[in-house]
Structure formats: C-alpha cells, structure tokens
Amino acid sequence: MSLVVVGSVGVDTITTPFGRAEAVPGGSAVYFSLASSLFTEVRLVANVGNDFPEEPWSCLRERGVDLEGLQRFSDRPTFRWSGSYEGDMSEARTDLCELNVLVEPFAIPPAYTGTPYVFLANTDPRSQLAALETLGGEPFVFADTMNFWLTDEHRPALLALLNRIDGLICNDQEIRELTAERNLIAAARAALSLGPQMVVVKKGEHGSLLITADGEFGLPAFPTTTVVDPTGAGDSFAGGFLGSLAASPDRSPDAVRLALAYGTVTASVTVESFSIDGLAAADRELLEDRLAVFRNFTRF
C-alpha cells in the first residue's frame, strides 16, 4: 500500500573520522524515501530550494517515488546542515543549521489524500499535525520527534500529536526525556500511555526496541564494521521499517517484528557510505542478503 513521507530535503556537509563530504544530498524525506521505496510505493512531501542536485531525484524517480509533493522554491536555498562526528560517532555535533525553505508550509497534493500509511519525519509538531489534517482519511501514522520539541514551549503540541498517531519512533535519550523515566523499557511503556499503540526506540549501534500493548521486542544493530557516516541512519531505519509494514496488509506482531529487522538492515546500508550513496545503490536483494546475515547474527 502507498506511503507518504512528510519531511525535509537538505544539503549536508558532514565530517567524520573517515573524511568529509561537502554539500551532499540529505534530509529526512530523502533518506526515508530511498529506504521505503525498496519495499512499497512512496509519495514525498518536502520543500526544496534552488541549490539541490538533480541526481537524487532521478534515483527516486527510477524507484517510482511520487514527487508531486516536492515544493520547489527558485528564490531561496535548500535547508543546509553541517555536522561532525567524533569517537564512536554516536552523536552528531551541529556546526551549522540554516533552515531556509524549511520554514515554509508544506504543499500537499490533493492526490495524496487518503494515503493509507504516513510517516511524519522530525519537525515542529504543529506542522506534523497540520500535514496529518490535510492528508485526511484514517491512515496508519508513525511520527519521529526530537529533544527540541520536548521543551515547555513545544510540549503541548507534541502531546497533541502523540494523541493522533499510531506509532512513535525516537531515540533512547528522547524517550527518556519525554517520559521522565530512566529505564528504557519503562520509558517506552510510559510513552504508550500518551497515545500511540507502538513505540520504537532507536539506539544507534546498540540496536532498537519495540514496545506495544502485546509486549516487547529487542534487536541489536546489524554487525557492520564500516560505519563511515551515521547521518540518515534513523530515517533509513524508519523507511525500511514502515516501508516493509506498508508493503503488505499484515500488521500482526510477527509482521511488525520483521519490519523492525528490515529497518535495521536498511540503516546498516546507509551508515557504510557518506550521504545517500549506499542507499541509492542498494536494491532489495542486498537487503534480503543482509536480513539472512542478521537472522544468523541474532539466532540462539
């Protein structure tokens, strides 16, 4: 079934212990679409300026991604982010962040109305709610968020969003901050009481956690030895996860678990190259091969 992603398109400059990539394609909607389009039909909603390379769009077009929701601004630059990673690369340091076209409202095409699966990438929860409103219907909605929206100023909007979505995906520090619970399992359970039926906690090199009313499920990360650039790992993970889930009508606990494993292997492809290079070159066969390796990695 089709899946719409509402997120960002960005021009990134990334420095890691393995090198530097200047003015490369990035943004949550780009990573998410490249990942989820390996599984299902994807529709993209994002704003882009006058300085984004054409290349990723041809790649996405070849994957069948619907770009009608891509709003182009010819008079302003794209969202720009510069970040660097050090040591175990578990956290990015933001060196520069220019919102540019990111502050403009999204332009959601009427043809997207009633799309059965929706992913709201991290942004102002008010924009996430507005997008959901415009999309209409009764979609299955997953949303990402981050620390910035957990302050007193933004929290009411975030809580309103949580009340409207089926699944929340965020990282371990964010779920702790959202719920004021130290223990991760307890924090994820507490987040369930805020609205969503599913909570996915991303833990980077330590894997992920899924909590639903049915119980808990935990996975380590894919055992890759070549983490070159973690940028986009979380959105690739979400794309593999929700793409897999949207690909079939099965939303049973087993299907959700398998989707999380697909998210894991998809993210592993992203982190092994700078920017979207790994993901753009990936195909479904690569993911199936990695899934087999991952099954063996976790089997006991």
Add this chain to the structure above:
Amino acid sequence: MSLVVVGSVGVDTITTPFGRAEAVPGGSAVYFSLASSLFTEVRLVANVGNDFPEEPWSCLRERGVDLEGLQRFSDRPTFRWSGSYEGDMSEARTDLCELNVLVEPFAIPPAYTGTPYVFLANTDPRSQLAALETLGGEPFVFADTMNFWLTDEHRPALLALLNRIDGLICNDQEIRELTAERNLIAAARAALSLGPQMVVVKKGEHGSLLITADGEFGLPAFPTTTVVDPTGAGDSFAGGFLGSLAASPDRSPDAVRLALAYGTVTASVTVESFSIDGLAAADRELLEDRLAVFRNFTRF
C-alpha cells in the same frame, strides 16, 4: 564439569537512585559463584577478612560451592568498595576502595589442580597468570579485565595473559581501549588476534556481543524494568555464561550462543535487587522462565 573462579570477596556500600545498601556482600567471586552454581559444580578461590557476614557462605554451601579455596584472614578486614550510580546507572562512581586482604596472594588448594573450566575475574593480570600456573592442567579459561590494566605499566602482563586464555570478557569501553578500534565489532575482532578464540563484550543495558573465528552473535539485554543495583551484573553474566558452558561437554557455536543467553537472564536477576539478594534467592526454574521470555523478546 567443574569450574573454578578466582576473584574477590568484598564488603560493598552501594547508593543508587533506588536507595542505599550499607556493608553488604559483594565481590566478583561471590556473584560469579552464586550465578554459575545454578548450572554446574563450582570451586571458589578468594581472600576474605574478619568482617564478612556468614550468610552468603551458607547459601553457597547449599548450592554445593567448594569453599576450600577461600582464604580467611582473621587479623584484617575484607576488601571494601563503596560506589554510587546516577541517571541511567550505566556506570558506577567509586567513592571508596580499600584493598585490604585483596593484595595477598591467593591460596589455591591442590585439590583444584586440573579443574577443566577456569574463570579469572578482574584483577592484576600477574595474579591471574599466577593462578593459572598453579591450577595447571589444560583448562578452558575465560578472563575478565578492566581499564586499569590497559595502562603502559600493566599492558605487557595483560598481553601475556591474553595469550594464555581461551576467552576474554570485558565491556565495550575496555575492548575499544584495548584495541584502539572505535567500532565494537572491529575491536572485538582485533582482540581475537591477541590470543583468545572468543571475545564477549558486555554492554550493560544494551546487551552483549560474542565474536569468534566462526562469526558474530549479538543479544539485547533482558527487558527488565526494575534495575535497582547494577553491581555484580557483569560477574553474574559471566557466571551464567561459563556455568552453562561448563555444564555440558558441548562447546559448539550453538551451545556458546545459548550460554550467552543464560548469562543475560542471570544478570537480569542480579540487577533487580541490591547486592546478591536476587541471585541468592534464584533457582534454575526462574532462569528457565526468563530464558523463555527472552527467546520471545528476541524472536523474529
């Protein structure tokens, strides 16, 4: 098959966000013996002073642990450690550390000679090597170590030890420091080249990793919501792991994976109570119940 543990007996004072436990039983050999004796016949080597409660010994005697290697000093106090945990309790802060009887050489009974499985808990690698020498035979040896022994002063002794053991168990920071590799999988692989055939990396709430020449195996932690006191979790993990492995002659990759899962559930029992309370009250049935929960937690 029987298993000898060479380690410490301690009197701990522990402060966590959940409370404070004053002058309670601790020490690597105590946690390890309580854990491994749920699986196999255990022989203990450690030094104790004149201020350690009798209670844990009756518990260990009931479990059949051989205490002939417990050297009692009537004129000096036991090793004392005070530590505190904050926030997510992933690391202990040492508030006080009095070595006392810990500086004395071990007294290894001649009856322990040729014990087929040996666990060398964290201590000076010279003492670990000396214990191994005295024990003789050709045992299957696992050793724990920590950052303190990775300095220039102690590293040569540690490297000599690594050359003599079958398995190394340590935490994620330690394996990174030992091998100067950032990536955990790469670090564990690099450690293999220093001697051991197996490397187990403990990651606390993030689970564990096993690397052998055959490949990699990863497990999340047991999904407990009540982490009250992490003290002894690592030694309980090692005890469940090596106890399970020593319990049968099967040392196949599958047996080693199952042993790691037993280590995981054993550690989960320890962290849910202060000091050795959880582990002392545990039985094999509890571990089997948790193993079933853990299998379901990781299944996909």
